[in-house]
Amino acid sequence: MHDIALERERMRRRRVYRFAAVVILVEAWFVAMPLLGRSPIPAVPALDPMIVIAGAFFLALILILGGTQVAAGRSPHVTYRPEQVDVTMDDVVGIDPIKEDVRRSIDLFQTHRRFADQMGGTPRRGLLFEGLPGTGKTMTAKAMAAEAGVPFLFVSATSFQSMYYGATAKKIRAYFTALRKAARAEGGAIGFIEEIDAIALRRGGVLASDDAAAGPGSPSWHGRVPGVVKNLVVSEGTGGVVNELLVQMQSFDEPTGWARLGNKLIARVNLLLPAHKQLKQSRPVRAPILLIAATNRADSLDPALLRPGRFDRRLTFQAPDVHGRRALVDHFLTKRRHDPELDDPQLRDRVAAATNGWTPVMIEHLLDEALVNALRRGGDAMTFVDIEQARITELVGIGQPVAYTRAEQELIATHEAGHAVVAWLVAPHRTLEVLTIVKRGAALGLLAHGDCEEVYTQSSYDLRALVQIAMGGMVAEELFFGHTTTGPASDLASATKTAAQMVGAAGMTGSLVSFLPTGKDLVTSVLGDPAARAQLEQVLGDARDNVIELLSRYRHLVEALRDALLERHELIGDQITDVLEAARNNLAHEKAFAEELRRFSEV
Incomplete structure (x- = not known):
C-alpha cells in the first residue's frame, strides 16, 4: 500500500477514535448527572425579549458589515472528492509521452514519504502544464487526482482577482491554507490553478504579443480568403500578488489549525522560561501536496515560479501526432x-x-x-x-447558397479544377480532400489537400509542388478563357509566401543568406532585396511555365473535373480521384481505339 493510502487510513482511524471519545464523554455525562441528582441538560436562563432583539440586531449588523470583507478574502476554489471526478487516466488519450511522465509524477506523489525519509529525496511539489487550449491539461490534472485518490481543489486564477486592495493576496493565502488542511485531513491533496498567467506574469512591465488567427491545423487549401491577424494584449500582474504566490508555494509544510495555535501558546510560555527549560514546539509535518498549474503562455510567467522547489517540472502539451x-x-x-x-x-x-x-x-x-x-x-x-x-x-465555415451565373460557375469550377489537376499530377504524396464551388466564408470555391503521411520537414520538391498547385487556378483561367480574374489573388499570395521561404529561409535557390534574423516579415525582407526578389520571381515564373505545359497536355482532366463540379458542386476525397482516374482511362481507351482504326485503314 502506498504512502497516501496509509496516511488516509491513519487519519480515518484518528477521526473514528475522536468521535468515539466524544460519544463516551456524552454518555458518561448523561449517566453521571442523574446519579448526582442533577439535570443533564442545564436550564436556559430567562432573558428580556428586548435584550434578545437588540443582540440579534447588532449581530446582523456585524455580519452585514463584515460579510463583504470576509467574502472578499475567502478562497474561491471548488473541492472535488476522488469519487466525484468523472475522468480517469484511461480517458487521457492521444498524449502518450505526457501520460507516461504524469504517471511517474503520480507514483512519486503516492510514495512521497518513502522517497523523502528513506531515500533522502525532495518530492515534486509543483507541475506546470503548458500548451495550446484544448490539449487536455485540465482533464489530465483531474485524472491525476482520481488516480491518487485525494481531493482535487480546482480554482481559476481570475477568481483570485478582487476590487479590494489586498484581497487578491488574501484569497491566495486562503487557498493554500485550504490545500494544506485538505492534505492533512485526507492524507494528500492536489491543487489545480487554471490559467495561472492571470496572476503570475513576469514582474516589471506590460507584455504584448501578436498572435495570428490560425484555423484548426488545417491542411493547405487554395481559395479566396485573406489571412487575418489578431492582437492580444496581456495586462501586467501585480508584483505583490506574484510575491504572495511565491511565498505560499514555499509554505506547504507550515502547521495549520490546532498545531499552529499550540505553537503560538508554547512560544508565549517559552518567553517566561529559561533557555534550558524551553518547551519544544511541534515541527511541521511534510504535507503531501501537489500543485498543478495550467497556462498557454508559460514564457510570460515570472521566472521565480519556474525554479525547482516551486514548479519542479514543466510538461508541454502539444497537438497529438x-x-x-x-x-x-x-x-x-x-x-x-x-x-x-x-x-x-x-x-x-x-x-x-x-x-x-x-x-x-x-x-x-x-x-x-x-x-x-x-x-x-x-x-x-x-x-x-x-x-x-x-x-x-x-x-x-458553413456553405452558403449563392446563385452564380452560368459564366461564374464555369469560371470558378475551372479555376478549382486547375488546382486539383496540378496537385494530382505533381504531388502524388498529397491527398485531395475537398473540391468545392460552394461559397464558404469569403471563399467562392476551394481545394483542400494535405500530406498522406504526417511530415515535419519539406523538401525543395515539396515546396515547388505547392507553388505549382497555387498557380493551377490562374493558369486554368488563362487556358480556358484567355484571361484571368481577381480570383487568383489569394493563390498568388500563397505562392509568394512559399517561394519566399525557399529563397530567404531554406537556401533552396542558390543563395545561403537567411532573412529570418532581420526581425521583419520574411516576404517583406525578400522583396526588399533586389537579388532575392529576382530569385523569387524566377521560382514563380518557372512554376507558372511548368503548370501551363501540364494543363495544356492534360486539358481533358480539367474538363472532367469542371463538369463534375458543375453537376455536383462539391467532391470529397475519393470522388475527386475517381473522376480523374475515369478521365485518364477514357482517354487511354480512345487513343487505343484510334490506333486500331489507323492500323485497320492502313491494311
Missing part, C-alpha cells in the same frame, strides 16, 4: 453512434490524417458536429461523409 489522433478517434467513436463503415481501419486512418494539428477537444467537437449532420439528414448514426462535411465547415 497521427498515432495519437487515431487513438482519439477510436476513443471518441466508442461513445458515439456511427455507421459500420467507420469501423474500417482505413477510414479511421483517413480521419486521423485529415486532422493534422487538431487538439483532442477539436477532434471530439468534430465528431459531435458529424452527429449533428447525421441528425439533420434524418439519420441516427454518423457516416464518413458527415465527418468530412463537419471538418470542412470547421475549416472554412
Whole structure:
C-alpha cells in the first residue's frame, strides 16, 4: 500500500477514535448527572425579549458589515472528492509521452514519504502544464487526482482577482491554507490553478504579443480568403500578488489549525522560561501536496515560479501526432453512434490524417458536429461523409447558397479544377480532400489537400509542388478563357509566401543568406532585396511555365473535373480521384481505339 493510502487510513482511524471519545464523554455525562441528582441538560436562563432583539440586531449588523470583507478574502476554489471526478487516466488519450511522465509524477506523489525519509529525496511539489487550449491539461490534472485518490481543489486564477486592495493576496493565502488542511485531513491533496498567467506574469512591465488567427491545423487549401491577424494584449500582474504566490508555494509544510495555535501558546510560555527549560514546539509535518498549474503562455510567467522547489517540472502539451489522433478517434467513436463503415481501419486512418494539428477537444467537437449532420439528414448514426462535411465547415465555415451565373460557375469550377489537376499530377504524396464551388466564408470555391503521411520537414520538391498547385487556378483561367480574374489573388499570395521561404529561409535557390534574423516579415525582407526578389520571381515564373505545359497536355482532366463540379458542386476525397482516374482511362481507351482504326485503314 502506498504512502497516501496509509496516511488516509491513519487519519480515518484518528477521526473514528475522536468521535468515539466524544460519544463516551456524552454518555458518561448523561449517566453521571442523574446519579448526582442533577439535570443533564442545564436550564436556559430567562432573558428580556428586548435584550434578545437588540443582540440579534447588532449581530446582523456585524455580519452585514463584515460579510463583504470576509467574502472578499475567502478562497474561491471548488473541492472535488476522488469519487466525484468523472475522468480517469484511461480517458487521457492521444498524449502518450505526457501520460507516461504524469504517471511517474503520480507514483512519486503516492510514495512521497518513502522517497523523502528513506531515500533522502525532495518530492515534486509543483507541475506546470503548458500548451495550446484544448490539449487536455485540465482533464489530465483531474485524472491525476482520481488516480491518487485525494481531493482535487480546482480554482481559476481570475477568481483570485478582487476590487479590494489586498484581497487578491488574501484569497491566495486562503487557498493554500485550504490545500494544506485538505492534505492533512485526507492524507494528500492536489491543487489545480487554471490559467495561472492571470496572476503570475513576469514582474516589471506590460507584455504584448501578436498572435495570428490560425484555423484548426488545417491542411493547405487554395481559395479566396485573406489571412487575418489578431492582437492580444496581456495586462501586467501585480508584483505583490506574484510575491504572495511565491511565498505560499514555499509554505506547504507550515502547521495549520490546532498545531499552529499550540505553537503560538508554547512560544508565549517559552518567553517566561529559561533557555534550558524551553518547551519544544511541534515541527511541521511534510504535507503531501501537489500543485498543478495550467497556462498557454508559460514564457510570460515570472521566472521565480519556474525554479525547482516551486514548479519542479514543466510538461508541454502539444497537438497529438497521427498515432495519437487515431487513438482519439477510436476513443471518441466508442461513445458515439456511427455507421459500420467507420469501423474500417482505413477510414479511421483517413480521419486521423485529415486532422493534422487538431487538439483532442477539436477532434471530439468534430465528431459531435458529424452527429449533428447525421441528425439533420434524418439519420441516427454518423457516416464518413458527415465527418468530412463537419471538418470542412470547421475549416472554412458553413456553405452558403449563392446563385452564380452560368459564366461564374464555369469560371470558378475551372479555376478549382486547375488546382486539383496540378496537385494530382505533381504531388502524388498529397491527398485531395475537398473540391468545392460552394461559397464558404469569403471563399467562392476551394481545394483542400494535405500530406498522406504526417511530415515535419519539406523538401525543395515539396515546396515547388505547392507553388505549382497555387498557380493551377490562374493558369486554368488563362487556358480556358484567355484571361484571368481577381480570383487568383489569394493563390498568388500563397505562392509568394512559399517561394519566399525557399529563397530567404531554406537556401533552396542558390543563395545561403537567411532573412529570418532581420526581425521583419520574411516576404517583406525578400522583396526588399533586389537579388532575392529576382530569385523569387524566377521560382514563380518557372512554376507558372511548368503548370501551363501540364494543363495544356492534360486539358481533358480539367474538363472532367469542371463538369463534375458543375453537376455536383462539391467532391470529397475519393470522388475527386475517381473522376480523374475515369478521365485518364477514357482517354487511354480512345487513343487505343484510334490506333486500331489507323492500323485497320492502313491494311
